[in-house]
Amino acid sequence: MKQKNHIAPWLQPLWESLDFNQFPNAILLHGQSGIGKFAFSIELAKALLCENNNQSIKPCNQCEACHWFDTGNHPDFISLVPETHRKLLPHADYEGEDAPKKGKAARDDDSESSEKKEKKNISIEETRHAIENLSIGSHRGGNRVILIYPLEMLRSDSANTLLKSLEEPPKNTIFILLADRVDRVLPTIRSRCRLLTAPRPNREQGISWLKTQLNEIPGLKAADADVETIYDEQGGAPFSVLSSLIARHNKDDKDELTISIQASRYLLQSMAQGARLNWLDAAEKTHKAQYGFLLASMQRWVSDLQSVAQGGDPRYYPKHLVVLQGLAKLANVQRLHNFWKSLVQARRHENHPLANKIQLESLLSQYQQIFGP
Numbered sequence: 001m002k003q004k005n006h007i008a009p010w011l012q013p014l015w016e017s018l019d020f021n022q023f024p025n026a027i028l029l030h031g032q033s034g035i036g037k038f039a040f041s042i043e044l045a046k047a048l049l050c051e052n053n054n055q056s057i058k059p060c061n062q063c064e065a066c067h068w069f070d071t072g073n074h075p076d077f078i079s080l081v082p083e084t085h086r087k088l089l090p091h092a093d094y095e096g097e098d099a100p101k102k103g104k105a106a107r108d109d110d111s112e113s114s115e116k117k118e119k120k121n122i123s124i125e126e127t128r129h130a131i132e133n134l135s136i137g138s139h140r141g142g143n144r145v146i147l148i149y150p151l152e153m154l155r156s157d158s159a160n161t162l163l164k165s166l167e168e169p170p171k172n173t174i175f176i177l178l179a180d181r182v183d184r185v186l187p188t189i190r191s192r193c194r195l196l197t198a199p200r201p202n203r204e205q206g207i208s209w210l211k212t213q214l215n216e217i218p219g220l221k222a223a224d225a226d227v228e229t230i231y232d233e234q235g236g237a238p239f240s241v242l243s244s245l246i247a248r249h250n251k252d253d254k255d256e257l258t259i260s261i262q263a264s265r266y267l268l269q270s271m272a273q274g275a276r277l278n279w280l281d282a283a284e285k286t287h288k289a290q291y292g293f294l295l296a297s298m299q300r301w302v303s304d305l306q307s308v309a310q311g312g313d314p315r316y317y318p319k320h321l322v323v324l325q326g327l328a329k330l331a332n333v334q335r336l337h338n339f340w341k342s343l344v345q346a347r348r349h350e351n352h353p354l355a356n357k358i359q360l361e362s363l364l365s366q367y368q369q370i371f372g373p
Contacts, residue, residue, distance in 0.1 A: 006043045008036035008238070009209060010201035015040070020058060023048065024194040026166055026175035028151070030182035031198030034237025038088055038149060040198065041176050045069070045077055045145045046090075048174055065140065075139035078130050078146040080122050084256070085149065122148070127158040134170045142172065149178035152185050159186055166192040184348075206238040207231055213242055220249045232316055233264060235300055256290060263289030264297040270364070271301055272323050274330060275371035279364030287357035292350040294360065298367075299343050306336060327371065335370040342366060 007015050029037055043059070046069045052060035059066050068074040072090050079089055130146060138144040148154070154162065166175065166189060177193060179185050201209065207228060214220055214227070222245055234240045247258045263286040270282035286294060304314035309328040314321055342363060 006039055008039070008201070010199055010205055011036055011040050014196060014198065015043075018044070020047065023174065025169040025173065026177065026193040027196055028177045028179060028182065028185065028190060028193035029196045029198055030179040030185075032200050032235065032237060033180040034234060034240030034243075035198055035200050036239050037178050037180075037198045038085065039239070041147055041149070041178055042088075042090060045147055045176055048143050048145050049074055049076060051140075051142065065142075076142070076144040078133070078144070080126060080130055080146065080148045082122060082150075082153070122154055122158060124155060124157045124161070127154070127161050131161055131165050134165060134173050138172055144170075144173045145176060146173065147176045147178070151177045151179040151189070152181050159189065163189055163192075200236055201238065203231070203236060206236055210238045210241055213238075214245065217246065217249070220245065229319070230261065232318070233261065233297070235296065235316060260289040260293040264294060267294055267297060268301055268317075268320075271298070271367060272320065272327070274327050275368060277364060277368045279361060279368055282364050283357050283360040287360050291356045291359070292347070295343060295347050295350055298363070299340075299347070302336070302340055302343060302367075305331065306340065309333065309336065330371045332370055332372075335366075339363075339366050339370055 029041060031037055046066060047058040049065050049069055050059040051063045051065045052058060054060070059069075061070075065074065069077060070090055079086075081089070134144065134146070148162070162175075163186070165173075169175070175193070177185075177189075182190065182195070200206075210227060210231065211224070214222055227241070227245070230241050230244060231238070234244070244258055244261055267282055267286045270277050270279075300316040304317050304320075305324055305327055308314055308321070308324040309331060314324055317324070346359065346363060
């Protein structure tokens with residue numbers, strides 16, 4: 001199935017492998033965050049709702065269903081995403097009577113942290129409301145599509161509600177489920193979906209696409225070296241880099257991704273000090289960023305350190321080869337391995353509402369000891 005719009009080139013083969021004539025009731029698209037899964041799923045939802053009879057041209061962008069979808073008003077498209085992602089939906093207007101109620105977390109709990117936590121999660125009320133509506137026939141007599149992202153962030157009660165619908169899917173209802181970490185999705189949910197793996201682009205392809213996108217944004221200028229540095233820092237995630245550069249262009253210093261990138265840079269500068277690392281200072285100046293983002297950066301750094309220690313090349317931070325080589329000579333291999341296991345364990349619990357600062361202090365203290373006597 002040919003498709004040229006809105007699909008990243010590295011996801012094109014995956015798109016062309018889809019068969020709309022025999023589409024499953026549920027797919028689980030998984031892969032690294034920031035590589036275009038969400039944009040892919042939006043285009044897929046539109047294609048599944050398209051009313052053009054020609055299966056090879058979907059979405060047609062001409063029929064009434066496509067126009068409804070583009071305005072964010074298609075009655076048979078249901079999206080369950082956190083507030084942080086709703087701005088990415090097609091021209092959605094969230095001021096209608098069916099809109100998610102703003103400020104609910106603030107009313108339930110006056111603390112700022114509770115409000116932020118609510119914005120990153122899908123509530124059980126939203127999930128139940130969406131699932132209950134699936135029992136009603138589709139408005140236009142065709143497919144009904146429900147998009148859920150990030151699937152691994154569903155609370156256990158919401159996940160169980162979803163599982164019941166997957167076990168007995170309503171007629172003509174298609175679930176598009178997205179996950180950055182498929183290992184965190186319930187096995188019972190995974191087993192009821194067709195798994196699709198979203199590949200990450202190679203470095204040349206990702207940077208080329210990114211520069212093309214940047215050239216289409218009026219007034220946005222970024223040096224090639226800067227783009228490539230951020231690209232490596234993001235672990236090869238072009239969409240995340242694009243969001244970061246746009247936020248910087250708009251001078252949005254409060255953008256969550258921008259804050260996390262700045263914190264990650266300071267964290268890595270500190271980790272480059274090895275035994276001289278001031279772990280209390282590093283934790284103090286970075287703990288307000290996304291904890292999962294910081295852990296991912298630490299994992300990439302340690303992965304490169306392990307590679308260099310074994311005589312290989314750094315994958316994520318090639319520009320820091322000399323620093324990594326110096327650290328590798330001083331590193332205790334067993335302690336380095338143990339620290340890697342600590343990072344893996346921390347990633348499993350990164351979304352728990354614990355004190356990020358204390359956890360960072362503990363991890364950075366352990367990292368410093370890798371280079372000690």
